[in-house]
Amino acid sequence: MDTSDRKIIDLLAEDARRSLASIGDVVGLSPSAVNERIRRLVASGAIKRFTLEVDPAALGLPITAFMLVTLPQDTEQAAFRDYAEAHPAVLE
Incomplete structure (x- = not known):
């Protein structure tokens, strides 16, 4: 590079x-x-993806929340991540 x-x-x-x-x-x-x-x-792999930043208010989303999720040890983290990324209400 x-x-x-x-x-x-x-x-x-x-x-x-x-x-x-x-x-x-x-x-x-x-x-x-x-x-x-x-x-x-x-x-x-130097560039992993191209992303955008959205304005939640412009999308009609009145609340912005940052959450910390702690999963039990036996929980498959990748499965939770896949679920969250696919959920329409999760922006990032």
Whole structure:
């Protein structure tokens, strides 16, 4: 990973919808070169996913709650995580 890769990651962290051309203008690469670097960063696991931040009020969700969940030792944590991620009321 070089300085261009790190700058691409920084730019995507600020705005994951930023265009390849815009990123290329900042880092001095063509859009196709930026696309190839992003593809390699994803393939290597350096970029795990592209996410978004939502405004709960704009979605008509009047309450924001942060919860700490403690599971019994014999509970399958992955199963709970899968359930929570699939639930429509869980945003993150």
